Amino acid sequence: MKKLLLIITLMMGIFITGCVDDEPYIPSNPDDGEDDPIVVPDPDPTHLFTETDNYVVYINLDGFARYYYDFAVEKGKTQTLRSLKSEGVLFNNLNTLFPSITNPVQAMIISGASSSQTHNVYRYYDKSTNKVVQQARENAAETLYDVVVEKKIPVVSVRHFPGESVLSKTDLNKLYVTEKTGVVADAIARFDQAIKIVKGGQITSGSTNITVANVPRFLTIYCDDLDALGHNQSAYNYGTASSEQARIENVINALEIIDGKIKELIDAYKERGIYEKTTFFLTTDHGMTPFGAETLLGGLTSKYSRSKWPALRDKLKAIDSSFVFEYVPQNSSPSSKTTVVGVSAGLQMQLTFKKSLTEKELQAIKEELLKEEYIGYVFTRNEVIRKGYWRGANVDLMIVPSERYHFHGQSNPSGMYAVRGQHDTYHETSREIYGIIWGYRVKKLGDYDEETMVTSFGVAMAEALGFNLKHANAPRLDIFIPKEN
Numbered sequence: 001m002k003k004l005l006l007i008i009t010l011m012m013g014i015f016i017t018g019c020v021d022d023e024p025y026i027p028s029n030p031d032d033g034e035d036d037p038i039v040v041p042d043p044d045p046t047h048l049f050t051e052t053d054n055y056v057v058y059i060n061l062d063g064f065a066r067y068y069y070d071f072a073v074e075k076g077k078t079q080t081l082r083s084l085k086s087e088g089v090l091f092n093n094l095n096t097l098f099p100s101i102t103n104p105v106q107a108m109i110i111s112g113a114s115s116s117q118t119h120n121v122y123r124y125y126d127k128s129t130n131k132v133v134q135q136a137r138e139n140a141a142e143t144l145y146d147v148v149v150e151k152k153i154p155v156v157s158v159r160h161f162p163g164e165s166v167l168s169k170t171d172l173n174k175l176y177v178t179e180k181t182g183v184v185a186d187a188i189a190r191f192d193q194a195i196k197i198v199k200g201g202q203i204t205s206g207s208t209n210i211t212v213a214n215v216p217r218f219l220t221i222y223c224d225d226l227d228a229l230g231h232n233q234s235a236y237n238y239g240t241a242s243s244e245q246a247r248i249e250n251v252i253n254a255l256e257i258i259d260g261k262i263k264e265l266i267d268a269y270k271e272r273g274i275y276e277k278t279t280f281f282l283t284t285d286h287g288m289t290p291f292g293a294e295t296l297l298g299g300l301t302s303k304y305s306r307s308k309w310p311a312l313r314d315k316l317k318a319i320d321s322s323f324v325f326e327y328v329p330q331n332s333s334p335s336s337k338t339t340v341v342g343v344s345a346g347l348q349m350q351l352t353f354k355k356s357l358t359e360k361e362l363q364a365i366k367e368e369l370l371k372e373e374y375i376g377y378v379f380t381r382n383e384v385i386r387k388g389y390w391r392g393a394n395v396d397l398m399i400v401p402s403e404r405y406h407f408h409g410q411s412n413p414s415g416m417y418a419v420r421g422q423h424d425t426y427h428e429t430s431r432e433i434y435g436i437i438w439g440y441r442v443k444k445l446g447d448y449d450e451e452t453m454v455t456s457f458g459v460a461m462a463e464a465l466g467f468n469l470k471h472a473n474a475p476r477l478d479i480f481i482p483k484e485n
Contacts (some may be wrong), residue, residue, distance in 0.1 A: 006165045051245035051483070054440055055278040056464050057265075058144075058220040060109070061187075061258065062102060063227030063423065065287030066094070066162045066432040068251055075384035077256045079284075080263040083437065088280075088438025088481050089445045094452050096286045098389045098398070100423050100430050101345060102227070103137055105454070106162050112458030114388025119484060120423070123330055124393035127234030127340045132343055134330035137162060143460055143470035144218070149174050153217050153465060158194045159185070160222035169205065172212055180204040186236040187223040191261035194221050196270040215272055218465060221265075225254045230288035230421040235485065241419055244294040251288075279442060279464045283435035283457050289427045290415030291383060291406040294419070300419035306416060307409035308374045308401060309342065312349065313363045316340055319368050322355075325408045346408045349423040351397040362396060369399065376402030377426050387475070400426045439466075452477070 008220050068424075072078040084090075096105055097114055102121040106116055115121050119140040126133045148155045155187035156175045157163045167176035177197070179189040196203045197219070202211045228235035229250045238254070241247040269275040293302035298423040313325040326338040327349075343350040357365075364382040369378050384398050385391050396475075401407060406422070409415045423430040433454060442463075454475035462469045463480065 012359075018071055018239045020212055021180040023444045032035070034193065042321045043247075045417075045468075047463055047480070048468070049441070049480075049483070050223075051379070052217075052466070053277060054217070054464065055215060055274055056461055057219070057271075057278060057280045057439075058270075059262070059280070059435075060106070060222045060463055061282070061284050062222065062224040063230045063286060064255075064284035064434040064436050066092075067228070067287070067429060068226065068255060069434045071248060072252050075252065077252060078259045080266070082258045083261070084280075084436060084438050085446050087444060088436060088442040089108050089448045091435040091437075091452050092449045093123060093212050093448055094239055094283070094433050094435040094454060095431050096433050098285075098426070099345070099348070100286040100385055102136070103162075104286050106143070106160075106329065107137070107139040107143070108144065108455050109193055109283070109285065109458045110143040110162055111139060111280075112455050112469045113141050114455060114473060115390040115393075116385070116388050117141040117471040117473055118277075118343055119390050119392060121390050121393045123343055123345060125328065125343050126348065127352070127394050131333045132328045132330050132341070133258050137165070144465070144469070147462070147467050147469065148218050148465065151250060152212065155218040156194075156197055156198075156212060156216040157219075157220040158190050160220040161317075163220065169208065170210075172210070174252075175212065175216070178209075181207045185234060186224045188257045188262060190221060191258070191265060192447050194219060194364060195261075195264055195268045198265065200270060200272075204309050208297070215269075216272060223258065225258065226251055226284075226303065227288070229254055230423075232419050232421055244290055244419060247290070247421065251365060275439070277439070277440050279439040281437050281457055281461055283454055284433050286423040287428040287430040287433050288421040288423050289425050290399075290419075291404045294404070294418045296418050298320065299416045302404075302418070304404035304406070305412040305418060307407055308405050308451075308468065309349065309407045309409070311372070311374060312342075312369075312399065312407070315369065315372060316365075319365055323353075326406075327352075327440050329410055342407075343411070344407045346422045346425040347401055347406050347427075347430075349393045349399040349407045350393070351399065353396050354396045357396060365397065367399075374401055374403075374405040376400050376405075377427075378460055437477075437479060441483065443479050443481055445479065 070238040099121050104120045104122050107120050118137045120135050146164040154173050158177045167174045183189050185399045197212045232240050232247050234240050238250050246395040293299040293305045299305050316325050323340050326334045327342040328334045339354045341352045366378040379398040381396045456477050459472050459474050460477045
């Protein structure tokens with residue numbers, strides 16, 4: 001009975017965090033002459049595909065951390081993904097970008113650009129309005145969807161939400177597809193829709209029956225099963241896990257199902273006789289970082305259970321007595337007494353100082369903060385800008401927790417967290433992601449170990465479709481075989 005009471009008490013105290021899904025440009029002027037990242041020139045037009053009878057498929061599996069794939073391989077799973085490496089390029093050092101949150105990074109990929117161009121970082125403190133702004137799907141940069149619609153390249157998207165506002169639920173040349181009304185919107189349902197589209201069969205999107213007779217030149221598929229299970233949410237017929245090991249097992253089981261659906265999609269392209277003319281891109285927006293206690297029972301005693309933002313507040317005060325920190329929620333304004341505004345989605349903490357500080361002063365604060373066990377990385381204003389972070393977000397310091405520490409519990413720092421996952425962090429579990437490109441005109445390089453940013457996938461998709469993205473600043477991937485004359 002005592003053990004049962006302990007479990008009930010613990011579970012009442014544990015907070016379950018959801019997926020952070022995920023404005024005008026307000027410039028600020030960092031000192032010390034630091035500039036925005038150098039914009040990479042458009043690829044040489046001679047690299048662009050000139051054919052109009054090729055096909056491009058973009059699959060985005062939200063929350064696909066690279067370590068998930070590695071664990072699956074160890075268990076002898078993901079046979080399809082493992083076999084595809086010989087048909088193209090497996091990126092072993094693929095990274096996401098700040099802030100490693102769904103909406104901002106999804107926008108970056110389809111624009112081939114960092115947030116310095118898209119102007120979406122999910123949440124930030126706006127100095128001009130003295131308010132924490134919550135963003136949704138804003139994107140100031142041109143996207144793949146914008147261009148294919150403009151150029152009248154036939155496109156169908158199965159649930160890739162960044163394209164929803166550009167596409168149509170009825171126009172077969174720019175079609176946005178959902179699952180049938182009443183059907184669970186998991187990866188199985190979404191891949192089944194895509195497979196039927198490739199085969200030319202009838203689908204029911206919502207309550208509308210649609211037949212796509214011709215395979216679209218650009219097909220996109222978005223699934224968020226791995227993300228939901230990585231957060232350890234009850235979703236898609238999976239319950240929440242009671243341990244870190246069980247959380248991983250849930251994810252790997254879902255990945256194995258998706259692996260089978262990828263094979264079915266490939267087989268559909270082969271049946272239509274166009275597989276050899278199709279280039280496939282499969283990647284994600286971010287990984288997933290475990291935080292809090294590793295088991296539910298361990299939540300009462302683990303050093304990782306409770307939020308570290310009060311410790312950060314006290315540390316800042318110890319560094320300088322004039323630093324009055326406030327953790328400000330979305331759509332809210334800080335107190336008039338606040339001198340340091342903290343903004344977070346649960347893991348990393350963005351700090352904006354009301355008083356302008358020089359880069360030298362920020363570096364000094366960084367050195368002090370890094371002495372704390374619960375802090376893994378600290379990036380100054382100029383350092384995050386050099387990484388492509390939008391300067392309009394007014395970030396002076398980006399604090400990244402180490403290990404399983406976190407900054408959750410804005411309104412209740414005494415709450416306990418266990419068996420959770422989140423991804424707004426530079427921690428390698430979120431930063432290092434899965435990505436593979438294979439198929440038509442792709443060099444068979446197999447393992448590719450050079451550091452690569454996921455935004456380069458957007459540049460490569462545009463190249464395969466025959467155009468450049470206007471605001472792209474990601475490097476071109478040298479992975480395509482020149483077409484023989």
